[in-house]
Amino acid sequence: MFRTQARHAAATGEGTGGARGATAGGGGGAAGDGTPSRAPAAYLSGVTKTYGLGETTVQALDDVSVEFAAGEFTAVMGPSGSGKSTLMHCAAGLDTVDSGGVWIGETDITRLKDNDLTELRRDRVGFVFQSFNLVTTLSARENILLPLDIAGRRPDPQWFESVVQATGLADRLGHRPAQLSGGQQQRVACARAMVSRPEIIFADEPTGNLDSLSGAEVLGFLRESVDQRGQTIVMVTHDPSAAGRTDRVLFLADGRIVDEMREPTAERVLERMKAFEG
C-alpha cells in the first residue's frame, strides 16, 4: 500500500521530501498541521448501514473498511445508489452507522455524543458541498470565517491570508454569493472548509454544479492545497476527469468497495467505470 507523490510534486515543481505513506492500522499522531504523517487521517472499520424497514430495506454500506491517509487526495466513485454518499456521510460524522467503527485521527466518532461530534466536525473536519451552501446574506469573507465565528475563535490572519491568496478571491471578499460566479462561490466554500485547519476535508461532488472550466479551477485549488499544505481530502464524484486529479480512487458498488486505483488518470478511470457498467 505504498504510493508516491512524485508526479504531482514534479508538476508543481516543489518536492515535499520523503514519501507520505499510509500505513495499515491505527495509531500515530494526527495530521492537519501540514506536516506529513504516517498515520491515516481517518479510517472506517467494518461499517454497515441500512436504510428503511422491511421490504424497502436498502443496504447502503455492507461491511466497509477503508482508510484515508493523511495528506492524500482520495476520490470515491460509483454508480448512483452504490453507497458512496453514505460512505462519506458516515466518515464525516454527519450520519450514524449501524455497526463498525469510524475514526477521525485517534477518535472513534461512533462513540461520541452529539455535542462532541459537532465540536469534532467544527474543529477537525471541513466540508465542501455540491450546491456550495453559502449563506446568501453574508459576504464572501464572512462566509469563509463562519466556522471560526461559530466556534467563537479569532482567525489566524496569516493562515486566512494564505487560504484567500490560494483561492484567488482576494479582491472579491466583500461580495455576496449572488455577485460571484459558480466557480468563485465554490472556491469560497473550499476556503471556508480550510479556514479552521481541519485534519480532513470531505467534498461532495464539488464540481457537480459547475461548468468544466470552473470545475477545473476548483480541482486545481484542492490539488494545490494537498500538495502545498498537506491537506487530506476525500471527494465523492461522478466525473472521471475530476477523479483523475486525485491520488487514489475508490470504486463502490452495492455498498462495498470493489476496486481501488492508484495514480489515476481520467482515461483509466473512465475505462474502469465502463467495465462496471459492462
Add this chain to the structure above:
Amino acid sequence: MLKASWKSFLARKLRLFMSAIAIVLGVGFVAGSLIFTDGLSRTFTGISEGGVGDVHVRPAGASGGEDSLVSATVPGSLLSQVRGLKGVAQADGNVMDFATFVIGENGKPIGGQGPPGIAVNYSDAPSMTGQRIFRLVDGRVPTKAGEVMLDTNTARRAGYSIGETVPFVVSVGDQPRQSGTLVGTMEFGQGGMAGASLVVLDTASAQRIFHGGKDVYNDLQLTAADGVSADELRATVAAALPSGYEAVTGAKVADETKGEFETMLSFINTFLLVFGGVSLFVGSFLIINTFSILVAQRSRELAMFRAIGAKRGQVTRSVLLEALVVGLIGATLGTFFGLVLAQGIKVLFKSFGLDMSGTPLTLSLRTALIAYAVGIIVTLIAAYLPARRAGQVAPVAAMRDDVAMAEGSLHGRVVVGAVVMALGALGMGLGLFTDVGERMWLIGAGIFGLVLGTAMTSPVVGRPFLAVLGAAYRRMFGSVGHMAAENSVRNPRRTAATASALMIGTTLVAMMAVIGASTTTSLDKQIKEQFAADYLVGNLVGTGFSPAITQQIAAVDGVDVVSPLRFAPVQIEGKRDYVTAIDPATFGRVTPVTMVEGRLTDLGTDEILVPDTKRSMAKVGATVPVTFGSKQIQAKVAGVYEENPSLSGYLFSTKTFDAAGLVPLDNRVFIVADEGADTAALKAGVEKVLEPLPTVTIKDQADFAEQQRGQIDQMLYMIYALLGLAVIIAVLGIINTLALSVIERTREIGLLRAVGLKRRQLSQMIRLESVAIALLGAVLGLGLGVACGIAVQRAMVDEGITELAIPWLGIIGAVVLAAVVGVLAAVWPARRGARLDVLEAIQTA
C-alpha cells in the same frame, strides 16, 4: 453566529414584521390599559386628596365618598367649638350633595349617567396638599342666595357664561328645581374632575336647600396651624369631641374615597387586559407559524450550520435571537400603540361623561417594563418550538438536494391536545354540575383548555372537514379545486395553526353572541313576568329623587298605585352591600313576590325579608345586625321570599331606612294605572310632574326592555370591536402563511404555469386554499364558541340568564364572512404567485 443570525433577520424583515404586528397589538392593549388606569388613578388621587383638608370632623361611622347618604350631620355649634382648639388655624363647615345636576342651555342635564353631580358650599379652606380646594378662574365666589359658581368644564358643557341664570335640580326637599346667577367659574383642587359637575353655593343657601335651613353641616374641615401635623391635630380634636362624632385625618378620608373609585373602575383594567391577553394568545399562533415556515425554508442553511460545526443549541439560539428582535420591535411599537390607545380610551370615556382632560397620560417605568417583558416573553415562548426544531435538523440534510423538514408524527401532539381538551371539559363539567366554590373560574379555565386542546388537535380534528370541503372543491372547481384541497392538507400543522388563530377569535365572538342573545331573551322574559306595573319612573343609574315627587305622581289622574324602591349601602354580615327598601303595602301590586314564609305586607320597621338562598343563614325570628352609616340596628327576620333575577338580597321597609336616618330618596317608582285609565293622559301627567327632574323619566314595559337591551347591546358591540382585532390578527396570519407558502412552492408554481395553468387559475387555487383555512377556523371556532356559550348560560341561570338563545342567523353570517375573509386574505399572496416569472421559478433551487 451572531452576525449570521442578524443578517438572516434583516433579509427576512418583512415576513418577521408581519408576525410582529400581533405582538404590537397585544402589547398595545396591555400597555394601553396600564397607561390609562394609571392616569385614572392619578385623576382620582387628585380628586380625593384635592378635596379634603388636614382633619375632618364627622358623625361617627360616616365614610367619605358619595355613598354618605346618611343624613346624620354636625351641628353649627360644634364648628365654633373646634375653632377655638389649640393647633387649629382654620375651621370650615362643609355642606355636600352628590345628586345635584346642572340643566344645560338645551334643557338637558349635564352628566347624571355615572359621575356624580356635586353641590357644595363655598369655603376658602386649603386641601391637605396645601392648595386651595377651589381655584377661582373667572368672576368671584358666591356670597348670597341666588348666586352660584360652576367648575369651568361644567359651565362650558352647559353653555353658560357669567351673569346668566343657571338652573339645576336637587334630589332633596320638595323643590327639586333651583336656579342661581352664575357669578364665577373655578377649577377644582388639582384640576381633574373625572366628569363630575360641581355647583358651588354660599353656605346659607346650601344649608337652606340641603338641610332644610338648619345650621348643620355634613362635616367640618380643620386646617392645622403651622408646625402642627395632621395626626397631632386629629388627636387634639378627637379628645375634645362629644360622643357620636369622630375626627379623622384627611389622608384617611382620601383613602376611603379613592378605594371606592378604584373598585368602581377596576373592571376597565380587567376588560382591557383580557383583550390584551387574547391578542397575545392569538398572536403567538401567528409567531409559531411564521417561525416554523421560515425555519423550514432555511432548513438547508441550518443543516449546513450544523454540518460545519454549529451545535444544536447554537442553531436554536440563533432562531431565538431573531425572535428576541421581533419581540423587542413588537414591544417597542406596542408600547407606542398603547399610548395612542390610552389616548383613544380617554376620548371614548369623555364621551361617556368621564372627563380626564386634567390629567396627562404618561408612560411609567413599570408599564414600560411590563410591556417589554410581555412582548419578549410571549414571542420567545411562541418561537421556542420552531427554534428547537431548527436545532434538530440533521446535519446530513446539507448534502441532500431536496430538504424536507422532518414533520414529526402528530401523535404526541394530538395526545397532549386531547388531554388538555379532556381537562378543559372536566373543568367545565365540574363548574356546571357540581357545587364547588369558584364555578366561573372553573368554567373559564375549562373554556381555555378546550380552545387550546382544539388548537393542538386541529390537524386531526380538521381532517374530516377538509376532506368534505375538498370533495366540494373538486366538484365545483375541477382540477384547480383538487390542487387547492390537496395543498390545504399538505402541511396539516401549518393549516391547523393558521386556522387556530382564527378559531380563537371566532370562538370568543360566538360565545359572546350566545351569551348576549341569551341575556337579552332572559331579560325580555323576566320583564314580561316581573314587570306587573304599567310604568316605571327612574333612570339608568338610579339617581334618587324626593318622595315628594312620588306623592305628586300618586295624585296624577288615572294612577291607581305607586310603589317606590330605594337602594342604600349597608354593612351586613360584615360585608358592604347594597340593599333594597320597598313599601310592603304596595310592592306586591307592582311586582309578583312569592313568599316562602311570612307575609310581604307584614314587613315592619326594623324587620327584613331574606331570600330563600340565604335561608340557612337567617331563620325567621332571628336577628341580623345591620349598620347604616353611623347607626346600627338589630333587624328581625320577618319572612323568606323566593329570590328571582330582578329581586334579590335583603329586603327592608322604606320606614326602616327613614328610621335609620337615611336621606329619604326614592330611586325608582312603579306605577299601576286604574283599569281603563287613559294611558296617554296618565303618561303626560307624570311627565309634567317630572319636568323639573330631567334626569328621571317614565317608561312603560317596552321602553324599559328597550333600555335594558340597549345597555347589553352597547356592551356587546364594544366586545365585538375588541375581538375584531383578534380576528384581524388571524387574517394577517393567513396572509403571512399563504405568502410564505407561495415562496416555498415557487418551483412548483413555475412548473404548473409551464404546463399550462393560467394566471387566473393559479390565483383561484391560492384563493381556494385560503378560503379552506378560513372556513376551517370559523367552523371550529363557531362550534366551540356556541358550546362554551351554552355552558356559560347554564352556569349563569342563577344570575338571571335563564333562557338559552343561539343567534343562528349571525352564525351563518359569520361562516359567510369567514369565506369572504379567506378570499380577501388571498389577494396579495395570489397576486404574488401569479406574477412569478415561469422560467425563473422553474430554475429556483
